[in-house]
Amino acid sequence: MRFQSTLIPLAACCTLAAAVVAQPVRFVKRAGVTWPAPFATPPRSMTPQPWIDALNAAVATGKIPSIPRSQNVNGPLKYPDGVNPADPSVCNWSYSQCEGPNDITSAPQGQVAINFDDGPSQGTNELLNFLQTNSQSATHFLIGSNILTNQDAFQQMAKSPLHHLADHTWSHPSFITALSNEDVVAEIGWCMEIIFQLSGKVPAFWRPPQGDADNRIRAIAEHVFGLTLVSWSGDSNDWELREGSGSVGDSPAQVCTNIHQAFGSLTSQGKGVLVLEHELTDQSVHAFEWCTWPLVQQFNLQARNIAQLGDTPGKPWYANALNNTAPVSAQQGILSMQRQEIIASAGSGNQTRTMSSTTASSLTISTSAASSASSHKAVASAAPAPTSVQIGHTSTAALSASRSSCASAAALLVTLSVSAAFFL
Ligand SMILES: [Zn+2]
Secondary structure (H helix, E strand, O other): OOOOOOOOOOOOOOEEOOOEEOOOOOOOOOOOOOOOOOOOOOOHHHOOHHHHHHHHHHHHOOOOOOOOOOOOOOOOOOOOOOOOOOOOOOOOHHHHOOOOOOOEOOOOOOEEEOEEEEEOOOOHHHHHHHHHHOOOOEEEEEOHHHHHHOHHHHHHHHHOOOEEEEEOOOOOOOOHHHOOHHHHHHHHHHHHHHHHHHHOOOEOEEOOHHHOOOHHHHHHHHHHHOOEEEOOOEEOOHHHEOOOOOEOOOOHHHHHHHHHHHHHHHHHOOOOEOEEOEOOOHHHHHHHHHHHHHHHHHOOOEEEOHHHOOOOOOOOOEOOOOOOOOOEEOOOOOOOHHHHHHHHHOOOOOOEEEEEEEEOOEEEEEEOOOOOHHHHHHHHHHOOOOOEEEEEOOOOOEEEEEOOOHHHHHHHHHHHHHHHHHHO
């Protein structure tokens, strides 16, 4: 079991929360989108160029540290000789519980996070019915390949106002730290993409499989996709329970003991509870129903999804919506707005771009059209650039810059149009 001691840091989410357009949730399977084969890291030939451009821009501006890849696909985590996974410059969470500054690793005192990994799967329908009966919201860290192969269960989840959808990679690699930057982008990106395409919601949170993440992986998730990493403060080991009966490790009774111990240990230290649980099988869901849920009442804890932790109302559930019942903002794709900031800051253009604080929890970016807009007409007509977006954020800042180069303004519009063309 693993126990964390740090309270939740404020998430440095970059979240589209305004330029809000009321639109229905889309449950349309988009024609023309070819999904990668399930349960394998998607091939680089399928990775959309805008994702690679975003990665390259983040690397070029020093946002992605150059940490060697871990070496083991199976077996214990191992980096090349001379690389210490616990060193703060590497900061591998599964190895040393080293936390990044924006990671969510635990719950505040008096609260318990309701969260499940690896769905949609065999246990999902029963879990959704139980949560619905109890009017309880939960975060689901979903595997893209499982969404592809269990779309009915996914849509049951996505249509409910209760269920918070989050990213758990496309194929659930054993060690994402063993993958190249490009493959990490594919693993995280294709899971985000299928959630976006089938629900209209852009995830704002992710959990690395097995908690395997170092500063390179954190940075790719954060700077390319705007995702906040979520780990855990107690481990149920319920993933070892098989469908129907049996286990590859702990028995159902031992899993229940693990959960009891996590609640007892964390609350006795004055902490909240964030236990790792799964919706893989009926037995893992039963562990939640019969062990975790009664403990929530017994310990008198407020049960919340991951986004709701902390002060009410918590953080936006998605990059383009505050929650499942709020309006969804216009969103061209899954990339973090930080990418467009990077591109915009790489040159100057004949436009004024302003980022100013409006409240303690939001920032506004507005881009006024250049007076020489006619020179961009061919590009702009292909896909008009948004003129105003609002980005949710946890800190205040102000940035104002005047641009004079027509060429770089056109480059920004080209980038936006490429994204729009690909994703729409
Ligand atoms: Zn998992």
